[in-house]
Amino acid sequence: MSGRTTSGGSCFRGSCARRDTTSGVFHFRGSWARRRTTSGGSSLGGGKRQRPGPAMAAVPDPEPTLEVGSDPLADPDVEALPRSGFRCRLCQVSAANRPSLAEHLRGKKHRRLRSLRAERRAQEQRSLFVSGFARGTSGEELAEYFGAYGDVAAVVMDKEKGAYAIVELRDAAGRERALAETQHDLAGHRLRVRPREQKAFAYGPPGRSPRREPLGPERLEPALWQVADVDAQMSELVRLLELSEDERRVRHLLVTLFQEVFTEFFPGCSVVPFGSSVNGFDIHGCDLDLFLDLEPTKSLQASTRDAPGAGSGAEDSILSDIDLAATPAPEVLELVAAVLRRCVPGVRRVRAVPTARRPVVKFCHKQSGLAGDISVDNRLALLNTRFLQLCAEADERVRPLVYAVRLWAKQQGLAGNPSGGGPLLNNYALTLLVLFFLQTRSPPVLPTVARLRDLAGDDDRVVVGGWDCSFPRDAASLEPSTNTESPCSLLAEFFRVFGDFDFTGQVISLREGRALPLPPPPAPEAGEELKLGPLNLQDPFELNHNVAANVNEKTASRFGRCCRDAAKYCRSLQYRRKSSKGRAWGLTRLFQPGAVEPGAAGAGAFVISIPLDVAGEPQRLCREPGGRGPWFREVCAAIAFVLRDVLKCDCAAGKVLSAPSEESELPRNSALSQEPDAEDSSTAEPLSVGSKRRLAEETNGAALPDGKKPRTNVPEDTANWSCAVWHRVWTGRRRVRRQLRHGDEPEGSDGDSLELEQKVSEAVVRQEGAGRPLEPLLRFEAGARVAGTRRETRVLLRLVPSPTPPGPLFRDFFHFLQSFLPAAVQQRLGQGPAGDPDPRDGGGGGVFSTS
Incomplete structure (x- = not known):
């Protein structure tokens, strides 16, 4: 290893590393190649195992073990x-x-x-979720009260605030007796009693702390229900979602470990965290973004060449073989990946991504479960992080507003790209939208970037890559805002402003604090023009970068539509006033996917809006006689066809929704007396959906069977179904669709999109196994009704899962259905283009490309 190779790229000598000239692989030797620091492993690994729950009666295993010779x-x-x-x-x-x-x-x-x-399933089926009792109520008091319905096995109280409790009875019959009681009162307080949420069983290997995912609304609801108003809900939301002190400590330890390892190979370098971990808008499970600053190392290497006699410590490192200043960026990334892979304890799944807009090396830390990436040329990201920190510290209303908008966008399917890319908004873009909105208030809550540049002192002047990134580092140097709007009002105004915003005709500029007309004036520092698209959001410093350039026209349109629906909901009392009947209110209702329109759904319901082209050409649906009835019957037939034939669900026509309750607002007495034929609804004369049954000669009820009376109170334009889902037909569809398109029938696949989707569902069912499960995965009741005006007619499909509250499985299914069903119904009615890209597909897979 004393000589240098003459070809095949750089090699290494000395005690640290060498590079194989034929394969390009880095080989390490010496102490670092064998080192596994115990401090990193012990500090970052493991985690406390959860304490076992209360003792319970033994439950026999209902799932017999595999017999010898069985499949x-x-x-x-x-x-x-x-x-x-x-x-x-x-x-x-x-x-x-x-x-x-x-x-x-x-x-x-x-x-x-x-x-x-x-055992856990049996425990859930014996347990109750109880809230509404007075503060300070003990578990013994609850056990004594519910003991009247059966033996109480255990009571688990909410440890933080004592706002709710889980009461476990020894048999399911006792729970059913408690649920059958219409009213529960304890010490003058009316209790809210409902079944305990049934969660999917998840196994975590002992001794590991799996990556903590962001809390879903189903876990946030119990805490948000207890506070007094929406302002308190937004503050509580921040507390629940932000990183805990233990999580921050783990990230700090990991950064320290990386700094120690990389200093050994790149003397003088520094590892700096940026992004969501430190910008003030952190959340459980967010990635760890790191910047490896090699400029000091390059300077050290240059000084070593100029003065070889000076001891610099570079002789014993990789610098003895590589000139970092002259090495191409992809090779530097591969070197960083090799160091991570071979010399950092606990790091796995390391891969360099040189083709990204900002090339990075991705990794995952085994003990902490953290995923992250390291970049070597992203100094602008450090300034963006400091800018967001300044905004978060400038006004206490900024963080609650950003957290609320981010979670709302994720629940509506407008944001959240776990694997990167795609046509959805990322968290950085949503944060900038909130900051821009606060800049445009009267009076403004936050100053513009141009104003911040004027306030910057001499020590704050920074130019990176030709971009002026000057702004004060200390929020105390900013003038306090005179705006007195509450976070609750600001959130409602955010939806109102962006619900009517012209995204395609303007550029959102945080530097100017206003919307610029197209095309925007060229920036003097810009080397290339801003890439324009359906949503144009200019980076506050890199003025030729459109932060929302990945968003397609359909996502931008959906964002505006969802903002309008949310703004309408925020004008209702359900948003501003706490419910005294245990209904979802405030943020809890806002975060329910599709269920933010007042009057469209009760607590625990999910709504899908299906727009219809009844005002444009062709106008076949609205020309037919009989008002809305005939075309609404066709729409219901299309909905039933998609659910039953395309997605392989069981849809029982004619069933009425469950018994009326104060939490349900959809009419309960409507019925689908006879489902129209899905294949040819025009040849036969089907019964009117959701309307009065047509009697012989429309005179009397003599033609009805004995005991039947003609309905006189059935609302117009409503229909109900009871549905069961047996297979996960919403998972893996994109892969199966791609296989079918490149398989035996490539031409017929694109000819009829619904026929292709039927084949996709059949393939997914075959992959799960030939036999049908004993019980369906999901059950829900669906009710359709007409909404809107003559200019904008739509059908609202309301889904009520059973049991409630729904679990993550139903929410995944609803997210899929929210995007898939409207396009499929329009395709069935001959209204939707087959090639219209789906918002989750990246613009290239067709209308049904949701995976």
């Missing part, structure tokens, strides 16, 4: 992998072949987890 694929926990092999969803274990899979299914671990899952 392992019959196990509902087993899924077939695309390239052979199998995976056990329960144990998160992969098997290469059938014998290995069968051995695993008969093993102790699998049987133990099956038994544990059965």
